[in-house]
Amino acid sequence: MSDCLHCDIHDLMESHLQNEETNLAEIAAKVTEVLADLILLAPPDDRGTLIADVLVNLGEFVLQKAENGTGEPNPRRH
Structure with a gap:
């Protein structure tokens, strides 16, 4: 790891x-x-916000990775 x-x-x-x-x-x-x-x-009261954060992050990552110009994901390793 x-x-x-x-x-x-x-x-x-x-x-x-x-x-x-x-x-x-x-x-x-x-x-x-x-x-x-x-x-x-997560505590029950925080789950809705966490779900929303996951969806926002998913959309943002897809857009960022698609913008590399090749239509392929960016390299996986940092």
């Missing part, structure tokens, strides 16, 4: 993403399930 949770997550998913039969919807569903577990760790 490194000091970067983002990079560690990508390292864990790499073998799944390299497979030619990769089901991106299935991987996204699993990642979403992890987010749900994380949200449920």
Whole structure:
């Protein structure tokens, strides 16, 4: 494990993403399930705000990564 949770997550998913039969919807569903577990760790009164933050961050990251000009995600490693 490194000091970067983002990079560690990508390292864990790499073998799944390299497979030619990769089901991106299935991987996204699993990642979403992890987010749900994380949200449920928050106090009930804070969960709505945390869900909103997740959605805002998702939209922002997709826009930022799409702007690199190639239509491909930016490099995963920092």
